[in-house]
Amino acid sequence: MAEFRLDPAFVATAAALGDLPLCHARLQLDARYPWIVLVPRVADASELHHLSAAERVQLMEEIVWASEAVRTIGGAVDVPVDKLNVGALGNITRQLHIHVVGRSPGDPAWPGPVWGHSPAEAYQPDALEAAIAAARESLKIQP
Known part of the structure; x- marks a missing residue:
């Protein structure tokens, strides 16, 4: 049986938050949007139908937690969240992953999608620390 391995693309673009029962959670490194990426820890999964029925149920629960x-x-870094966007695209990084993105009418890509809109903006160190701490606390992940 194959072993789960995180695609290196996630390491370059998102900070590790930790593991949930099914998914590895990461904070997308774009300070303009509160954004979590969930990567199910299932070897070779690139589509939702590659998960078992029980895994799909657990994934939905973890999407709610990430939301x-x-x-x-958003509250921790003063970036308002009026709407949540949830998507599993996989056109660039094939490994199954789900984006949970906080959106607001004032954000740079509103009302269009965030993907491909413009280059990411780095978090300032204190804001990155606050975002990671807030996410871990909410998700009940120990550092």
Whole structure:
């Protein structure tokens, strides 16, 4: 049986938050949007149908948890979240992953999608620390 391995693309673009029961959670490194990426720890999964029925149920629960955490991140870094966008695209990075993105009418890509809109803006060190701490607290992940 194959072993789960995180695609290196996630390491370059998102900071590790830790593991949930099914997914590895990461904070997308774009300070303009509170944004969590969930990567199911299932070897060779690139589509939702590669997960078992039980894994799909757990994934939905973790999307809800990440949605709450995205709102918490927004509060911690003063980036309002009026709407949540949830997407599993995989056109660039094939490994199955789900984006949970906090959006607001004032954000740079509103009302269009965030993907491909413009280059990411780095977090300032204190804001990155606050975002990670808020996400971990909300998701109940120990550092």
